[in-house]
Amino acid sequence: MGQVKCLYCGRRIPDDVAVCPHCGAVSHFQKKGYRAGARRRYILLFTILVLLCTFFAFWLPRVIPS
Ligand SMILES: [Zn+2]
Incomplete structure (x- = not known):
């Protein structure tokens, strides 16, 4: 499990989450x-x-x- 940068708010999020926990944007780094x-x-x-x-x-x- 790695960390990626959210495309919308720029904060680091786990790469296996469906949405950013900070801003709620859909993550583009799943699966x-x-x-x-x-x-x-x-x-x-x-x-x-x-x-x-x-x-x-x-x-x-x-x-x-x-
Ligand atoms: Zn975000």
Whole structure:
């Protein structure tokens, strides 16, 4: 268990609490596994979106006759 700095009030709080005990703000330092999983899913979605855009940008102009 470590200590992190609250993003809102700047005081040190335990990294496993859901909300800051000083100002009541939601902590962004909970459960590293959850954060890593959410981040990986976000990157995967972003990659798929970029691939789709690239696909349409390069493939569609050849299909539609101008
Ligand atoms: Zn705080």
